[in-house]
Amino acid sequence: MKTPNKKELTTEQKINRRNFISFGAFAVLAAGAFEGWRWLYKSPEETAGITGGARKPLRRALNNTELFFRRVFSDNHMVKTYPKSMAARRVRVNSDIGIEAAKKFDPATWKLQVNKKAGEVLQVSLQELLTLPKTEIIYDFKCVEGWDQISHWGGVKFSDFVKHFKLEDYAKMDYVGMETPDKGYYVGIDMSSAMHPQTLLAYEVNEKLLPLEHGAPLRLIIPVKYGIKNLKRIGNITFSNTRPHDYWAEQGYDYYSGL
Numbered sequence: 001m002k003t004p005n006k007k008e009l010t011t012e013q014k015i016n017r018r019n020f021i022s023f024g025a026f027a028v029l030a031a032g033a034f035e036g037w038r039w040l041y042k043s044p045e046e047t048a049g050i051t052g053g054a055r056k057p058l059r060r061a062l063n064n065t066e067l068f069f070r071r072v073f074s075d076n077h078m079v080k081t082y083p084k085s086m087a088a089r090r091v092r093v094n095s096d097i098g099i100e101a102a103k104k105f106d107p108a109t110w111k112l113q114v115n116k117k118a119g120e121v122l123q124v125s126l127q128e129l130l131t132l133p134k135t136e137i138i139y140d141f142k143c144v145e146g147w148d149q150i151s152h153w154g155g156v157k158f159s160d161f162v163k164h165f166k167l168e169d170y171a172k173m174d175y176v177g178m179e180t181p182d183k184g185y186y187v188g189i190d191m192s193s194a195m196h197p198q199t200l201l202a203y204e205v206n207e208k209l210l211p212l213e214h215g216a217p218l219r220l221i222i223p224v225k226y227g228i229k230n231l232k233r234i235g236n237i238t239f240s241n242t243r244p245h246d247y248w249a250e251q252g253y254d255y256y257s258g259l
Contacts, residue, residue: 050188050243053252066256073192079223079259082138087152091205093213094143094227097247098185105233107217110181114167115238122165126217129203132156132164136207137198142259143227153221155202159195170239171195177244178220181235188244188255189222189229198223201234226257 046052046059054062099105107126114122136154162171176194179186193199202221203210210216215232222229228248238244249255 048250050245051249051252051255053250062254062256066254066258069256069258070190070192073190073258075192075195075197077224079139079198082140082150084138084152086150087138087206088149089206091151091214092147092149094141094145094230095185095232096213098180098182098231099212099215099233100184105181105212107212110217110235112218112234113236114165115236116167116170122167124165126203129156129161129201129218133160134204135160135200136204137200137221137223139198139223141223141227141230144253144257152206153200153202154204154207155200155218155221157197158199158201158220159197161201162195167239173239174241175239175244177238177240178231178234179236180231180233183235185231185247186245187220187229187231188246188249189220189225190256193222193224193258196222196224224259226259228253229257 043055043057046054046056112124135157138152140148141151142148176189200221202219205214218234220231
């Protein structure tokens with residue numbers, strides 16, 4: 001057997017030293033990550049309100065992240081779109097919260113209610129919405145559960161809806177809130193995202209009127225947000241300068257939920 005020379009031993013020693021340093025660095029990082037997780041786990045929960053269910057340091061981080069993204073958000077940030085040939089023929093249903101009693105709901109009796117000043121309520125039927133210019137979008141719908149799907153939606157741009165019904169003064173506020181008719185599901189949206197040119201009040205999927213499981217007769221399609229913000233069966237819209245309540249933010253999720 002050949003006896004290793006001095007040079008070979010030196011090389012082997014260098015390799016062993018690098019391995020030792022790498023392992024040591026990994027161990028330190030792992031220990032730091034564990035201690036960080038334990039610190040976060042033991043930190044107090046936020047006071048429940050518009051948001052809830054998260055540890056205070058995590059909620060502060062989420063809020064600061066929201067402020068950053070809202071400062072850099074621009075209407076020029078357009079979500080990638082695709083040809084119709086790439087749209088899924090069978091569109092996945094991401095949730096039934098707020099529309100569980102679908103069989104008991106009659107779309108023919110539905111009207112969208114928009115809360116205005118001094119208690120005034122604007123009521124809009126689906127037939128009225130169908131007379132407005134239609135916009136279609138085919139984009140990659142993303143769910144916080146980790147799946148995504150290219151899907152095809154049609155409806156009225158929220159910005160066109162605001163303009164048609166002379167709601168421009170309301171759109172100068174900071175937020176818009178939407179909820180289902182039974183108030184079982186609700187979202188709060190920052191106004192910049194709501195007025196984004198790709199945000200739709202959608203009444204079609206794959207060029208057909210929405211089925212009940214997809215939120216008939218009207219749902220929100222907001223491509224700059226995760227699916228949890230894409231409210232099905234919109235029954236009520238409000239405008240405000242403070243955060244409206246939000247179903248998942250109350251469960252500890254990020255209020256902004258932007259992409």
